[in-house]
Amino acid sequence: MSQDRVKPTEETLDPEDWVSMRALGHRMVDDMLTYLQNIRSEPSGLATQKAIEDICVPLTQEGDGEERVYEVFQKSILPYCFPITRPRFWGVVAGTGSPYGMLTEMLRAGMNGAQEALSSESYVHKQVINWIKEMIGFPEEAGGVLVSGGSEANFTGLAVARNAKAEVDMKAKGVQGLPRRMTLYCSDETHHCLERSVELLGLG
Known part of the structure; x- marks a missing residue:
């Protein structure tokens, strides 16, 4: 058969x-x-x-x-x-609106890899980050992550900033352990995803 x-x-x-x-x-x-x-x-x-x-x-x-x-x-x-x-x-x-972006999404979905398993595409991820670091003059020891779009990028960036500026171990104590309230300053024209990100990060 x-x-x-x-x-x-x-x-x-x-x-x-x-x-x-x-x-x-x-x-x-x-x-x-x-x-x-x-x-x-x-x-x-x-x-x-x-x-x-x-x-x-x-x-x-x-x-x-x-x-x-x-x-x-x-x-x-x-x-x-x-x-x-x-x-x-x-x-x-919206990068995936291009013909190449569309076909790349098809390839990615078909592979259905996992970062935890150190699948081949995880090395592509790391290499693209290395290229970006080289292009913008970041040091070799710098890290990074590729995300799905601007909203997730802003959320991730705010999470990094929160953890870096907090006076406590955020992983261990969370926002409840902050000695004082953290404040985000932005203009009236700021994208609405930042407001949602602040809510999700527990900053109010």
Whole structure:
């Protein structure tokens, strides 16, 4: 029996038909590359009532299948996505909105590695940080971390600043052990993610 069509004998996340899975994957990549290639002329707008109804469906015991799910994506999700990948949507940085970023996300998700296991991509992570340190003139012993976006970057930066400026061991005593309240100074134009970060860090 071909390995492309094997009926699983136990619970698995593998598709029953790898041929169909491969064809769907190729179609998805082609469709998304076409979308990005033509994005300058693509219309954008809020989701229609029909699109919302296609997305907000009742829970069922049986799934609709990958073909039906992709059909809903094409008709009711992709046409109404927030248009930050369009060239005239200035002021927002979202690196994975590029063709290379999209394909890289696919590779990363397919590998599904783990930092704890010292998987190969963890060394890529470290090397990129080393390159950045070299570019901006940081010392070799400096550390860093790659995060998903600006909100997480600000949260991480504030956590580092809090721990560095606290007069107690934050890991051992937490904010309850601070001898005095810490204060963050910022302008009225500061991004709202900083307010959320301060709340999550327990600074109030």
